[in-house]
Amino acid sequence: xxAEENYAAPDPFPAPVDETAQADSSPISTNRRVIAGITxxxxxxxxxxxxxxxxxxxxxxxxxxxxxxxxxxLYGLSSRSxxxxxxxxxxxxxERVSLAVVTGPVLFGILKIWEIVDVWAHPLAVNEGIEKARxxxxxxxxxxxxxxxGPGGAGLRLGMEF
Numbered sequence: 370x371x372a373e374e375n376y377a378a379p380d381p382f383p384a385p386v387d388e389t390a391q392a393d394s395s396p397i398s399t400n401r402r403v404i405a406g407i408t409x410x411x412x413x414x415x416x417x418x419x420x421x422x423x424x425x426x427x428x429x430x431x432x433x434x435x436x437x438x439x440x441x442x443l444y445g446l447s448s449r450s451x452x453x454x455x456x457x458x459x460x461x462x463x464e465r466v467s468l469a470v471v472t473g474p475v476l477f478g479i480l481k482i483w484e485i486v487d488v489w490a491h492p493l494a495v496n497e498g499i500e501k502a503r504x505x506x507x508x509x510x511x512x513x514x515x516x517x518x519g520p521g522g523a524g525l526r527l528g529m530e531f
Contacts, residue, residue, distance in 0.1 A: 391502040397421055397492040409488030413481055417488035427491055431484045438477030445469030 397405075401421060409417020414435050418428025445467040452463040506513075517526040 391499055394499055396496040396499050397423075402489075402492045405492065406489045410485050413484055415484070417484070418491070421488070421492045423491055423495060427487055431480055431487075434480040435477055435484070438473045438475075438480065440473070441469040441476065442473030445471070445473060 405417040405421035407417075408420055409415075413431065415424055415428030415430070415432035418424045418426070418431065448467040448469070450465045452465070454461050454463070513528040515526045515528065517524050
């Protein structure tokens with residue numbers, strides 16, 4: 370086996386979303402969307418996305434990014450230094466602070482605003498996608514043919530919906 374076979378480049382044209390699986394999934398309820406929105410707005414760090422059931426899609430970005438922002442800020446605080454230089458009767462105190470003290474909160478703030486918008490908007494988009502997939506399945510006449518592989522063999526599965 371060659372090393373090249375282990376590291377395939379990501380597909381620039383990913384396959385379309387499985388419409389059958391999307392049509393069979395349950396929409397995110399209003400109560401769940403509201404609880405997820407409030408939690409994501411107040412707590413953050415991807416918790417609202419986890420409650421909404423869409424953590425894999427977007428929530429992990431906020432967990433990693435917001436933790437990075439907090440980490441940068443804490444690093445910047447810990448790297449602070451103070452110099453004291455005196456010349457005669459005059460002393461000058463100089464404090465140096467890392468740029469991370471600024472970039473950490475800026476990163477956190479940008480991600481927090483993005484998270485607040487996304488935790489309220491993305492569940493609605495998921496529900497719209499489910500609704501579109503269900504309508505598309507109805508427009509197709511409710512007939513589907515799918516490959517099937519199981520412990521007893523393989524074949525084709527024919528599905529009809531009325």
